Amino acid sequence: MRIIRFEEKESKKVVLAAVTEGGKIYSLPYASFIDVVNVATTKSVQPLELINEIILDTLPLNYSLEKLNLLVPIEAPEVWAAGVTYQKSKEARNHEATNGKLDATTFYDKVYDAERPEIFFKSTKERTIGPNSQLYLRSDSNWQIPEPELGLVLDGKGDILGYTIGNDMSCRDIEGENPLYLPQAKVWARSCSIGPAILLAESVEDPYNFDIMCKIYRNEELVVEGSASTSQLKRKFEELAGFLKRDNIVFPGTVLLTGTCIVPPNDFTLNDGDQIEIEISGIGKLTNLVKSQVVQIVR
Structure with a gap:
């Protein structure tokens, strides 16, 4: 499982997303990868388990990874x-x-x-x-x-x-x-x-x-x-x-x-x-x- 950040072309909104091994892209309800890690820690699960729970009943985005305006996946301090x-x-x-x-x-x-x-x-x-x-x-x-x-x-x-x-x-x-x-x-x-x-x-x-x-x-x-x-x-x-x-x-x-x-x-x-x-x-x-x-x- 990979984590990406991208900017939507029309809204200019920054989206955090997960990319499966099959290439499907799922939006995540968090602002950053560290937010994912913090929520997973609170729930005493690994980030991968948390992400799999989130995308289980979610439809993938209708985007091609190659055409996304990708940003740094994490704004490293x-x-x-x-x-x-x-x-x-x-x-x-x-x-x-x-x-x-x-x-x-x-x-x-x-x-x-x-x-x-x-x-x-x-x-x-x-x-x-x-x-x-x-x-x-x-x-x-x-x-x-x-x-x-x-x-x-x-x-x-x-x-x-x-x-x-x-x-x-x-x-x-x-x-x-x-x-x-x-x-x-x-x-x-x-x-x-x-x-x-x-x-x-x-x-x-x-x-x-x-x-x-x-x-x-x-x-x-x-x-x-x-x-x-x-x-x-x-x-x-x-x-x-x-x-x-x-x-x-x-x-x-x-x-x-x-x-x-x-x-x-x-x-x-x-x-x-x-x-x-x-x-x-x-x-x-x-x-x-x-x-x-x-x-x-x-x-």
Whole structure:
């Protein structure tokens, strides 16, 4: 069972809905996924059981999922990310830090093998976008890439409620220049996208069996393609969530991105107009257009 949010074309009303394995869409009488979780907790049932009760005597919506104006499936108050959780990511970070001299041992090697994972702050709901919205390039970077990742949707205790897709945009030149520049290499307006859905944790038999695919198109031509599996992950999801909640406040609906294993070639950087497609089995496809425009935050 997947959870989505979409905007109705005519009324502009935001609708929370459930999508069955058969592709049928059912409206839910709640404003957010966390509302579903809270009601399920009150009734001492799992969210999946609550949703099945709701849709049992309900007719599905006469909508096609492909034609919906999908929004972020959850307005995450915070998005965090884990780094160097895959061998491929460690190799890419080493390339940035050593100018291609991979024979040197770096702090990326150390964190890959360390007990404590790398976890960093990535985004807020104001900086995060959903499917088919525009990601922005950072104006002071010349080497930027997407990072396709499986995202964990957490409750206030740090437990995993579901899974989504995340794009942790990254400036390889800024991080490579100095690791202390990591916040600037990772955090700027519209540097993170999540969606198109939340796959309920109860619906997943083996979370280490997700297939991840990424395609980047330029002028409608495929220029980068890669695939990976969460079976290649160095760490367990509960381990990453456990370190995030250690001596910390985890707000309900927080998303934790779990790292990438798909890295474009070292001579590749995103350009204005590129289209990024990230697909994870069972969750869907997250598509975003890249723009060089700088967004202005209204306070």
